[in-house]
Amino acid sequence: MSDTISTETVEQFSVRVAAWFAGQGIARKGLDQDPTEHSKAVFHNLSFDDELALLRQLTDWIRTRYDAGLGAVAWPESFGGAGLTHAHEAALMRIEGDHDVPSPHELVSVTRHLIAPTLKVYDRTPQLRELITPMLRGDLLACQLFSEPGAGSDLASLATRARRDGDDWVITGQKVWTSGAQFAQWGELLARTDPDVPKHRGITAFMVPLDADGIEVRPLRQMSGGSSFNEVFLTSVRVPDAYRIGEVGEGWKVALTTLGFERDSSGDNTDVGGTIDQAIELARTTASLEDPVLRHQLADLVITHRLAEIATARDAATPDTTGVGGSIRKLQWTQRLTQMSEFVAAVLEGDLVVDDGSGSFDWTEHVLGAPGYRIAGGSDEVQRSLIAERYLGLPAEPRGDKTTPWRDIPR
Template sequence: MGAWYDAGLTWVHFPKGLGGLEAPRSLQPVVNRIMREAGGPEPRTVNTIGYGIVAGTIRRYAGPEFAARLLRPLATGEEKWCQLFSEPGAGSDLAGLATRAVRDGDDWIIDGQKVWTSLAHLSRWAVLLARTDPDAPKHKGLTYFIVDMTTPGIEVRPLRQLTGRAQFNEVFLDGVRIPDPQRFGGIGEGWIVANSTLGDERTSLGDRVPARGSGAIADAIQLWHAHPDRHTPVLREKLTRLWIRAETHRLTSDRTRVAAATQATAGPGSAITKLVGSELTQHIYEFCVDLLGPTGTLIDTYSPDAPDDESGPTAIQRKYLRSRATTLEGGTSEIQRNVIGERVLKLPQELRADKGIPWREIPR
C-alpha cells in the first residue's frame, strides 16, 4: 500500500505527493479494479474510516507537511482512524453535542463522552468535534480537532453488537490535552469542517456499490439457486424486483460519482446513493431470511470472535443482523431524506425551535 500511495494511486484526485495525481476522481474505481486484479486489497478495507471519511478532510484542512505526515500511514493502514462525533445525547442532532473543549494556552482541554465509535479500539487517531462556545447557537460554537488516541485521559470501552461482535465503542475523554495545531478550521467553525467529513462519509458509503451481480444481491441469487425446493412465484417476483433495484442503484451511483468528479467536496447527491443502498441491503437480506424459512432464525455463534469474512453456514443470518445498522451508520435514513429534500430538491428547511438560541439555554 505504501508503493500504491507513492505512485499517487490511493486517491487519484488528491495533489501529487499526497497519494494522488490530480486526476479526475471518476478514475478511482478503475485504479482500484487494477489493484484487485493484481491480487492486492481494496484500499478502503485497509483503513475503512481513514480512507473514505477522514482523508479528504486532512487534504482540505491540514498544511502540506502535516497532511503528508498523516496521509501515508493512513493509506498503508499503519495508523487507523476513528470518528469522535456522536454522543449519548447527540446522534442525529449532532450539533447538540456537549463534549467541551476549553483553551489552555497553546492547548485545548477536552472533557466529554462519545459513543458508537467504530474501530476506536484499534485506532491511533480520531477526528473530534467539541463545543468551544456554549453561549453561541449550537451550530456556531463547535470546533474540529484531530486527537492521538494514545493521549492520557482517553478510555475506550467496547459495545457488543446485535451480531455478537464488539466493533464499535463508547469513548470517555477526561482532561485530554490537544495541541492547537491539531485544530482543523477556525475556532467555532467546526460545523463547516464536520459537514465536509460527513459528505465524504456519505460518498464513501455510496462508493461501496458492488459491480453488477455482486455484493448482497449475489448472496440472494446464490441462495435462490441453492434452494430450488423453496421457489414460489411470490419469492421469484421479489428477487426479480430486488435485482432491478440493485442494478438501478449501481447505475445511479456511477452517475453520481461522475458528477462529483469535478467537485472539491462531496455533493448532496451522495445522500441518494447512501439512502437507497442502505435500505436495499436490508431488503435483500430480509428476502434471504424469508427464503431460508425456519433455518433463517438460527445462527451458529454469538461471539466477537466470529470470522470477519462472514463465512460459515450461517453467514446470511449474520449479514441480516449486520444490515440493521446500514440505515443508522453514516447518517440515518431520516437525515438523508432531509439532505435530499433541502439540498437536492430545494424544499423548505424543517422548522427548528432552537434556531438562534445559545446552546446552554436549549433544554436537554
C-alpha cells in the same frame, strides 16, 4: 510520479493497472475464487486479534498499492498521489474489485476517504498536513469521534467540552458508536468550545492522538456478534492548538465536510454484507426460483443492484452538482441492504435463526447488521430531509433551537 502519467486517459490507465495486477499474481474473482464464499457480515464478528490481523493484511496491501503509485490516484502529487481524476480512481476500483484482495475494513475507509480529505480541505498547520500521507499509505489509522450518548442524529447537541489553556486545549467528555477506535492511532473529534452561542456555532474540531493521557476506549458488543463500535472517554485530555481543524467555533463546517465525504463513499460499499451472487445462489439451492412471489422479489433485488452499478458508473463520469448526491446514494444503499435482508428472511424463514450446519445461519450476520447503516453517517430520516430541502427546495423543518444558546437548551 512523472507528469506524463498525469495525462493518461482512463483507457490507458486501465490497461496499465490491469497489467500491474497481473504482475502481482493476485487471483481473479470468478475465475480462481468462488464468489459465494464472500462474507455475509455487514459488521465484523471477529476477536480482537483476528480483526487486528485483518487490518494488518489490508494496510499491507494499501502500502503495496500506494508505493506502486496506485494508492491515491485522484490526489495531487504533493501528497504522493497521481494527479489524475476520480474517473481514473473509479477504473482502479473496478479492476481491484475483480481481484481477490484483502477484505475492506471501515476504519481504513474512514481514514483514507473521510478524514484525510477533510484535513486536505482544512490545510491549516504543518502538523495536520503531516498526518495526511501516512493516512493515505495505511501507516496511520484514524476514527471519527462525533456521536455522543445524547447527540446522535442531532449531532450539533454534543456536550464534550474543550477549554483553551495557553497553546493547548483541554478536552473532557464521552463519545460513542466510534468504529475502529480500539485500533486507531488518531481521532477526528468535535467538541463544544462556546456554550453561550447556538449549538451549531459553538463547536470546534480537532485531531486527537488516542494514546494521549486521559483517553479510555471501551469496545461495545453488537447484536451481530462483533465489537466494531466503541465508547471513548476523555478526561482532561490536552491537545495542542496546532491540531485544531478549521477555525474556532467552525467545527460544524468541518463536520459537514467529513459527513459529505462519508455519504459520497457510502454508495460504493457494494461488497458489504452478502452479495447479489450469494442471494441468487441461495434462491437456487432452496428451490425459491419455483416460488412466483420469491422469484419476483429476487428479480427486484437484481434490478436494484444493477441500477446501483449504473449509478456508480454515471457518478464517476459526471461530478455531482446537487450537493446531495451522497445522501441520495447513501439512502439507496441502505434500501438495498434492507431489500436483501427481507428477501433472505422470506426464503429462509425459521432456518435463519437455527444453525443447522447448512450455512444458512451465516445470513444472520447480514440481517442483524444491515439496520446499523440506516443510522451510521446520518440516519435515513436525515438523508431524506437533506434531499427534500437541498435538492427539491422544500421548506426546512421548523426548529425552535436555531437561535437559542446551547447552554439554555433543555437536556
